[in-house]
Amino acid sequence: MTQSNIPPYDADVIIVGCGPAGMTAAVELVQAGCSVIILDMQPTPGGQIFRNLEANLRDSSPSGQTLLAALGPAYKAGAELIQRFRTSRGIDHRPQTTVWEVRPDGTVGWLQGMNAGYVRGRQVLLAHGAMERPVPFPGWTLPGVMTAGGVQTLLKAGHLKPTGNVVLIGTGPLLLLLANQLHQLGIKPALIGRTDRFADALSGVSHLRPGGLLSLIKGVRWIARLKAAGVKSVTGLKDLAAHGHRKVEAISFTVNGRQQTQACDLLIVHDGIVPSIDIPNSAGLRLQWDDANASWRPDTTFDG
Template sequence: MTHDAMRLKCDLLIVGAGPAGMSAAIEARAAGLEVVVADEGEAPGGQIYRNATQSPLADAHVLGDDYLAGRALIGRFAASGAKHLARCVVWQIAFENRQVIAMLTRSLHGEQGGGTLEVAARAVLVATGAQERPWPVPGWTLPGVMGIGAAQTLLKSAGLAPSNEAVLAGCGPLLWLFASQLLNSGRGVRAIIDTTPPDAWRAALPHALPALAGADYLLKGVRMMRAVKRAGIAVHRGASAFSIEGEGRAERVRFVDGHGAPQSIDTPLVLLHQGVIPSTQLPRSLGCAHEWDASSACWRPRTDARGRSSLDHVWIAGDGAGIGGAKAAAHAGSLAALDIARELGVLDAPSRDARSRPALRALKRHLAVRPLLDALYTPPAALRRPADDVTVCRCEEISAGEIRRIASLGCQGPNQMKAFSRCGMGPCQGRWCGTTVSELIAQVQNRTVGEVGYYRIRAPIKPVTVEEIAESIALDNDFTRGEFPS
């Protein structure tokens, strides 16, 4: 590995130090590759294992055995010899002379050594994980409303737990996991509002038998739900027509329960969750092909079984390639690294295949439960396509009604919608509205979401300053600054 001023060279650049990124780095180093891992976190682990080795909690066991199991993986990653760049934002990746050229901005919170860094690699593995699915409901932009994933990040990174007055609303495994973690830490929950449709089990039933291969996941879910029941927390199942109200901040939630009765709960803190979806911004900016996955109602990059994308030199692994959970992500990262080692010539095909077999078997087992969970917890269209008066683009304050109105005029897709309304042009760059915008256009025009498409993502894919961009521009020795026109 060479280091020239603010430039690095390596065989493999991995973006993301979660389970997939760490496992890939371990496997790639074992094969003899020089590896750089860039991650935005303070320490390796990703969201699932955030601060697993240095938890601010007095007793990290409250977060569960799965969380603590991440310590072993983090230890192996630290000992692998991969170069870990913490607090790094990858804001551009381009291709030049059969190399991957990535621009990174490193923040050291005022310390020396930050700035812009260029990494040249022979291959890149995108392991950026997942993001929470946006759930636009009335009042979701009020202060006092946040995602359960964000609340869990505060618990893991700073030991901050919400008050006992919090209401958890939505569906999916994280809803119950976070509730059980709060109970373990001595906190309570005001209520859980479960929006899983009462008849969702009918769609899930055909997947029940294959899911038994991952029975341990099902048992964990049952244990978490039992813990909530033993704690006496009110659980409202089959909820619909959910909204948040308040003057200047969240004050109450309203919904219709599974029996059709209107309900209201006073609360200053509402935590929302409707599952997670792949984070696709980086591979989209590279031009990787994506497809709409109707079974889980989200976009996912098109990859083969080893994580190879539609572009040469680019692999994608972990939840960023399709939601499978931490253990599946780790095995997917190993498989991708072995395939990269084969592509770069340090492993032959028989060696790659032999080393891949255990990971392939394990990956199949850990993914066995996914069709059942997708059928059970993928929110129905009514929850994904809000009413006209609901804000969809939080950055530019564009409502669902405005998006539907423009779509009815013949707007062909999200990129034209962006030009007409500025929807998707804010700091989040479409992360929190893109999926909803595609679905609303498809609804109005009676097209499939796959036909409508998604935003065209351009660099910088994360907000950076002009100074940081300027630092990335190489200047010749004979460069002279011209006069600015008067």
């Protein structure tokens, strides 16, 4: 290809993803004098963390205020960042846009409704987040089995609340956060089953960095609050299986070598999050196996 045939740049930087990282990067880049195009699948900025925050803040109804209180101050704290993003001049925000291709020369293929095309940047910044780790188990495809992130999306964007026997199974802070949010919405989980053990938590403390102490304290408070509310909890859960005909009706599992069953109308599972590698992989970036997290991640330099 001759120099004259090379398509011009549409922006200095193209950002994929409009969550906290993408918004922060966009604001700082335009402040540094760069032109920015930011592509995101969602209709409003915020990503999964601050999903639908602007609309929820405008909802003055009792149910809307109850939801905001349940989602907590960390969710509402995103309002300042979204406001800075909205008012920063020079950001070309393109919502409801799916990125389906990223080329090494900075060309990005996009799809918005029935329209499709390409944009090209001097640099491409991937800020499209992570995904929940999928862990298959018997009955995992039954209706009524959902991930924690999926339930949070329905809460934030759809104002939908589960009913009946709600069971949460898995590990990690999101599981406990969601259990607390549901409890504050008047939904008492029938069971929280953690696949980790107390010994695992103790061994992890030795790797705790000073910055993580506040998060640890917050997690301990969640556990204490749920225990005080009488929510049944077990640790070291194994051999999870969901049972039912047209939807999940019960689950079975093993704790300390003893098999147990639990009636269940909604099974919420969460086994942590892993990097979303679909775009880096399709762009030809080298991937590296992260043994500690048992997942693939882009092989990057220290500065990303």
